[in-house]
Amino acid sequence: MRVGDLLHLASESLFRARLRSAMMLVAMAIGVAAVVVLTSLGEGARRYVTGEFQALGTDLLIVLPGRSETTGVQPGLFAGETPRDLTLDDARALLRIPGIARIAPLVVGSAPVSAAALSREVPVVGSTADFYYVRNLSIGQGRFLPPGELDRDMAVCVLGSKVASELFPQRAAVGSSVRIGDRRFRVIGVLGDSGRAVGFDLQELVIIPVSSAQQIFNTESLFRILVQAGDHDAIARTRTAVLETIKARHQNEEDVTVITQDAVLATFNRIFTALTLTLAGIASISLAVAGILIMNVMLVAVSQRTAEVGLLKALGARGRQITALFLTEAILLSVAGGVAGLVVGHAANVVIGRAYPALPVGAPAWAVVLALVVAVLSGVVFGLLPARRAARLDPVVALAGRR
């Protein structure tokens, strides 16, 4: 039998059984659309996070106390075990390395912050003027911490916008004073809402000079040091230089970990890729369900058309031709369903993209190809059983219309 005739006969019978065909088409389309939409959500999340990190600058190094091999996001968990702390002197030494543009030592803690009768517990970050540039912060009112010596203890602070509005509901925050722990600070600025700091909510933050934070939290050691290399290409060189400088200062022991933004990014990439794959897996369940539905409906079709199968056999059709005929119907359906699913999925992506402009949705090419391949394969796999059942029918029994 010619391929053209096969397609013609198969599509003819699909058109005659419109409702049945439409149902199968919808089932397959839902499956494919689910794969397309879910994977583009996962992929969108990955691209969103990647974008956030890249906005931070990929030329960033993070120096943590403690030696560990992990490249996870919070190696600070291991910090308690380190024999030697990172100190302001270490930070100062790093600043002398050529090629290092900016340094922001960080001390992080939580302290009660109060103004007049209002008080609340807020994360407090001790840092320097460079923190503003390293984290791409923005200022809403007033100004950021002034530049100066690292150990200069000034009683000034910058509030996150939410902290400011909660502590000063009626009056201007800038120029007023707040109490952090047992010390008084003058508010010199309020952060704007833009700027990025993964791990912190910028609106609920108080920033004070690093040495003031050391006094409040009664500690010499730094939580971490953020180092901005001059440019991206210098990262590897700068990383070595940082490690060597600290090593020289710490009795020749390499007891710090330097994470590059790239490593963090790679970790996030892995996490979100796994997430996307998981979503794809869940979505393919609906593809499998669609396949089983195709099998079911094809079985019904075969039993409805028993007499026709008998006739084809009487006219000299071989078993293989009858298999091919029914299989072609199943494959045509699943291909059509797959294409319809792609269209629906892309339409859904466009809608999601309109609703959440920040999320860069778009199905990855591999997911589109995979969904189509799985759709066609399920047409073949689930169409094969009914088709072979048709081919094996005894022509005498089939012609009599008995089953």
Added chain:
Amino acid sequence: MIELRGVHRHFQVGEQLVRALDDVALTIADGEYVSIMGPSGSGKSTLLNVIGLLDRPTTGRYLLDGRETTELDDDALADVRARRIGFIFQSFHLVPRLTAFENVELPMVLAGQAPAARRARADEVLAALSLTDRAHHRPDQLSGGQRQRVAIARAMVMRPTVLLADEPTGNLDHVSGAEVLAALESLNAGGISLIVVTHDDEVAARSLRQIRMRDGRIVHDAPTPGAAR
């Protein structure tokens, strides 16, 4: 030439062994016009199915044009059916979603013939059965007699040597039945063997050789008395 020798066809129905064909021996020469009669369950349809290679004898030999068929596999049988045998059924068995033309074309489609050759042959056969103006109607738009003539056209389109008709007039009124028989007889006059299974004495009387069956055996096999040809 059809030669059946010692053909048995047994079915197991529950506990009971049904001998649908019980030691049948039959020879039908090319171009004969044979009717097979007998009560229901006498084995006449089974005989037709065996001759048409839709069913295999349990034991015995069946030579079609001198060639042993009982050793052929399913694909080979399908090929013989396609080229040598035309079937006509009581209930027409047209594919409802295909037009008369497409139904007639179907055996050639299955045989993989080129569309141009198919069209020419289908037109020719439809014209021979006066169906040209009905070619693009679907079966539900045709009368019973027209449907059966489409079925005859379909059976003829591969130029078979044997035409097997199972109660071809069973679902037709008298006039249409006569038309259908006339069509079949004119094909027989062209040299094709025609074997008709029927309940109808009038139909049987038109054949040149009458076979009667009972309980799976041939109980009567003789030329029709006073047959003209």
